[in-house]
Amino acid sequence: MAAFKVLRLLAILVVMFTALVICAPTLDLHERHKVRATPVMNVPAPGPGPRAIKSTQNVSWWCNACSSSDTVTIQIIKKGVSSPVFTTTGQNANSGSKDFFVDPAWASDGDAFTVKVTDDKNHASGTSSQFTVFKTKE
Numbered sequence: 001m002a003a004f005k006v007l008r009l010l011a012i013l014v015v016m017f018t019a020l021v022i023c024a025p026t027l028d029l030h031e032r033h034k035v036r037a038t039p040v041m042n043v044p045a046p047g048p049g050p051r052a053i054k055s056t057q058n059v060s061w062w063c064n065a066c067s068s069s070d071t072v073t074i075q076i077i078k079k080g081v082s083s084p085v086f087t088t089t090g091q092n093a094n095s096g097s098k099d100f101f102v103d104p105a106w107a108s109d110g111d112a113f114t115v116k117v118t119d120d121k122n123h124a125s126g127t128s129s130q131f132t133v134f135k136t137k138e
Contacts (some may be wrong), residue, residue: 041126066093077113
């Protein structure tokens with residue numbers, strides 16, 4: 001009787017294993033390396049602190065699935081304005097930084113801005129925290 005239970009359990013396990021092997025999706029091993037994560041662009045700087053007009057600030061970014069050979073577009077966007085007030089490019093979409101000048105031609109005391117970094121090739125973009133600018137006493 002015990003041998004019958006063992007054989008029955010073994011038969012059930014064989015049937016379940018066969019079903020899993022037949023139904024499991026398969027990938028070509030050579031194609032697996034092409035599967036990448038969804039690109040996410042992170043823009044940690046500049047942070048939320050106020051920035052002085054006529055100062056040099058830094059924007060930094062990193063992207064989990066972007067290539068170091070790709071370039072990024074950097075846009076300074078004023079709150080309430082649809083088009084960027086300043087645009088430039090940066091190297092190394094995977095990870096990088098670039099300085100920018102807070103120009104009084106587009107920045108006034110109390111204005112709020114964000115920095116958007118975009119890698120068009122990988123369809124990845126990210127935006128910094130909003131920061132304000134202030135005029136210093138000259």
